[in-house]
Amino acid sequence: MKLVERFIEVNAWPTSRKTVLLMAITLPAHLLGWAVLIAAQVDTQVVDMVVVHAVVAFGAIVLVICLLAGGVMAWLGREGRWTGYLVGVLYGAYVIAVIQTAGNWSTPFFSWYPIGVIVLTLWFDERIGAFTFVLGLLWLSLIAGLQWSDLLPYAPAIIDRNMDSQQTPSWAGGVVAPILVFFGFCFTLSLLVLAARRLQTVQLREAREKVELSNRLISRYVPSQVAERIIRGDHDDDFRPARVKLTVFFSDLVGFTAIAEDLDPEDLAQMLNQYFSEMTQIADRHGGTVDELSGDAILIFFGAPTATTDKDHALRAARMALEMQRAVGTLNQTWARAGIDATFEARMGLNTGLVTIGNFGSSGRMKYAVLGKQVNLASRIRSICEPGKVLVSHSTWLLIQDEIGTVPHGEATLKGIARPVQVYELSPEAA
Incomplete structure (x- = not known):
């Protein structure tokens, strides 16, 4: 040959x-x-x-x-x-x-x-x-x-x-x-x-x-790491549901419903597409798996389908979140210069813990997704975060606190979570 x-x-x-x-x-x-x-x-x-x-x-x-x-x-x-x-x-x-x-x-x-x-x-x-x-x-x-x-x-x-x-x-x-x-x-x-x-x-x-x-179209609709494995043919065993320790990231836009009502549909579509494009590019640079883009919300996780160490997953997730917040500020300036009278403010939450991850669905339609209490916890931490900030759970803080600056925010009572949770805010200049 x-x-x-x-x-x-x-x-x-x-x-x-x-x-x-x-x-x-x-x-x-x-x-x-x-x-x-x-x-x-x-x-x-x-x-x-x-x-x-x-x-x-x-x-x-x-x-x-x-x-x-x-x-x-x-x-x-x-x-x-x-x-x-x-x-x-x-x-x-x-x-x-x-x-x-x-x-x-x-x-x-x-x-x-x-x-x-x-x-x-x-x-x-x-x-x-x-x-x-x-x-x-x-x-x-x-x-x-x-x-x-x-x-x-x-x-x-x-x-x-x-x-x-x-x-x-x-x-x-x-x-x-x-x-x-x-x-x-x-x-x-x-x-x-x-x-x-x-x-x-x-x-x-x-x-x-x-x-x-x-392949490019597949990468638009499924996480890039998953797309790469599908293209290589490595997908049967890798995507079976399993318990894995991941760092999960959630974000959304504060007041998005009101913004959507005030903006023309064309301007809203332009802003959302630019926002998601910038966020997913940042996620790809940090090696995150973009699992969900829904409305104004983003779900990203680190540690699957390609894993390194728990510490590395948490550090990359935290640095990604800080870079995203800076990027949102840059996008707002760009839109203001273009005459769009609207401002996006993102709130972000991170948590590290055991989750169930893999393919879920029917034989005709599958989704590579992450499920479990630790995923819900990341979402709840996001919901109490102030606009323009990043909050992390205690489990994530333990992995990043020696390399990234944080500010303790005490214990928070979260909806659907039985016990109060210790949370920390990432310092904007940390990364």
């Missing part, structure tokens, strides 16, 4: 880099092939080594030119698409020279050209491949015409002339036609593979964009 992934990566390279890599592979392979050929034929008196050496030198020059052209364009950071066509022209001319010197209709080297066209088609694209194919047909037709007109020698590299009898249109047709038919099939198949690959790439890109859009 790593090799396939690497090939996919290379396939996305610009043409100039592809040219460099192709020539870097081709040049040493040709050097080895030339060495073997020359060593095998040097003393056989079958081939004219002068012609062979000239063709080999021409091939080496072609490969070096293509390598340098691609290298310069790649170094400049350019696409260099013309380097692909350059390979088709120069390397195609070299292959045609090999075929011509060895006998067009007599040498197995004839298969080099169709193979080369398929390689260039798959390596670059079908346009470069088709260009090279057409150019090769023109070269071969011109060479055949010159040979049949006795203006160009047939197989000048071959000393034994028994093959001269093969230099006829009927022999050429019998040899070339099957090769061209087979090549046409392979070339068409290559074009179909490229077209299918492009279509799959487009479909994959569209599917990825849809998935990313869906």
Whole structure:
């Protein structure tokens, strides 16, 4: 799989880099092939080594030119698409020279050209491949015409002339036609593979964009940490109801009902959206799980689905609350400059304790939620908080008091809570 992934990566390279890599592979392979050929034929008196050496030198020059052209364009950071066509022209001319010197209709080297066209088609694209194919047909037709007109020698590299009898249109047709038919099939198949690959790439890109859009939409309606786990597929065991110690945060806006009655619906919607957007961004920065945005109320908790330590949860929750209060003041200034005659004042409460957290609902509709007496306690502490302040319970204070300044507010009697609760106010400059 790593090799396939690497090939996919290379396939996305610009043409100039592809040219460099192709020539870097081709040049040493040709050097080895030339060495073997020359060593095998040097003393056989079958081939004219002068012609062979000239063709080999021409091939080496072609490969070096293509390598340098691609290298310069790649170094400049350019696409260099013309380097692909350059390979088709120069390397195609070299292959045609090999075929011509060895006998067009007599040498197995004839298969080099169709193979080369398929390689260039798959390596670059079908346009470069088709260009090279057409150019090769023109070269071969011109060479055949010159040979049949006795203006160009047939197989000048071959000393034994028994093959001269093969230099006829009927022999050429019998040899070339099957090769061209087979090549046409392979070339068409290559074009179909490229077209299918492009279509799959487009479909994959569209599917990825849809998935990313869906992920963003999921994150709008469920806590971001929960969304991330759903996207990864880690949700079955993690979201079963369980007893966990969390720090729970509640906030609401003082006098929101009266504000809603006085404001135009458009201004109210704008203010609420900006308020919730700012608050949730702050919560995300501090690693809180935004569980509920309802009316003017916000419920956030720390410690699930990702947990660290109780102390860390409480400290991050307290710092988040203080930053939120500062942000509300900044928003009020922004709205005043925009001519909106309304002021938001938030009250916030924090509590740390054991709660039940997980998925609740039916098989068709679930909600990741937090339940329990400690959640109610955080809500009740919020309800007695003064506007613009943050109150915390004694359990939360024990975890943060050595790092964040607080002011004792004594014991408070809370609705639905049997015993009085000790509460503390966070100092605004504490964080």
